[in-house]
Amino acid sequence: MSLRLNGVDAGYRRRLVFRNLTLPEIPRGTLVAVIGPNAVGKSTLLKSLAGVQPASGSMMLHEEPLAQGRVDQRVRQVGYLPQTLPQPVPLIAYEIVFSACRSARPDWSRAHIERAIEATFKTLGIHKLALRRLDEMSGGQRQMVGLAQVLVRRTPLLLLDEPTSALDLHWQLNVLNAVRAASDCDGVIALVASHDLNLSLRFCDQVLVLTPDGGAELGRPEVVLTPAMLARTYGIEARVERCSHGYPIVLADNAVTASDYF
Numbered sequence: 001m002s003l004r005l006n007g008v009d010a011g012y013r014r015r016l017v018f019r020n021l022t023l024p025e026i027p028r029g030t031l032v033a034v035i036g037p038n039a040v041g042k043s044t045l046l047k048s049l050a051g052v053q054p055a056s057g058s059m060m061l062h063e064e065p066l067a068q069g070r071v072d073q074r075v076r077q078v079g080y081l082p083q084t085l086p087q088p089v090p091l092i093a094y095e096i097v098f099s100a101c102r103s104a105r106p107d108w109s110r111a112h113i114e115r116a117i118e119a120t121f122k123t124l125g126i127h128k129l130a131l132r133r134l135d136e137m138s139g140g141q142r143q144m145v146g147l148a149q150v151l152v153r154r155t156p157l158l159l160l161d162e163p164t165s166a167l168d169l170h171w172q173l174n175v176l177n178a179v180r181a182a183s184d185c186d187g188v189i190a191l192v193a194s195h196d197l198n199l200s201l202r203f204c205d206q207v208l209v210l211t212p213d214g215g216a217e218l219g220r221p222e223v224v225l226t227p228a229m230l231a232r233t234y235g236i237e238a239r240v241e242r243c244s245h246g247y248p249i250v251l252a253d254n255a256v257t258a259s260d261y262f
């Protein structure tokens, strides 16, 4: 039971972002932090896996191909949170999460969906938002509702593109705790793109570093995340130390080279 990518080409009409991307097998229950500088391809990779961006090559989840064309199959395999926040529409959070769940899981009864929503709102700690309209919420509150729409479907693969970008420290920890619990309890494989290296390192099992030359390195944080890698990839002078709880932390001291990747 795993996610396997082999020989994947992905990108856009005028710009192939990944050529022949092959990664070591990612086992069930693994939380992977997807990191790398701006414009390196984190969103492109997640979109390709989610099937919203064309890609070729082999992408296998638990021995089955990730569905590229069939939306009904894909929404059962993959929970994808895009980088953009949910629109401030005049709809109530509960209704939005309910319809996301009903359209993805028409086989679930109303009672089952309601139980799933209740559990998701509880895990994320957002029950107070249930009856609020999205167009009357803050950006961070809308991001939490977007996450609820994705988590409620209980898919075996989660692809979360900067899921904490609009959140304060309390909600950042809530979200990563919820994703960690989905991996630990339900065997979910989660790929979480983020620029917050220290938050990622606090929760992940593995780090996938995407590099500006189209390369990718996947491995345990203590192996992959080195000052040399940070200098090469981000153009920064940095130290990797351990906090008093034993988690690796990155201390960025200086920008040493101008990024010319844009």
Ligand SMILES: Nc1ncnc2c1ncn2[C@@H]1O[C@H](COP(=O)(O)OP(=O)(O)OP(=O)(O)O)[C@@H](O)[C@H]1O
Residues within 6 Å of the ligand: 012, 013, 014, 015, 017, 036, 037, 038, 039, 040, 041, 042, 043, 044, 045
């Ligand atoms: N719709 C598009 N059409 C053409 N090129 C695109 C499109 N979207 C992104 N790109 C290009 O693809 C490359 C990868 O972009 P992507 O959004 O995947 O990067 P990212 O690592 O997620 O960046 P960031 O950290 O800034 O969000 C960039 O060079 C970008 O300019």
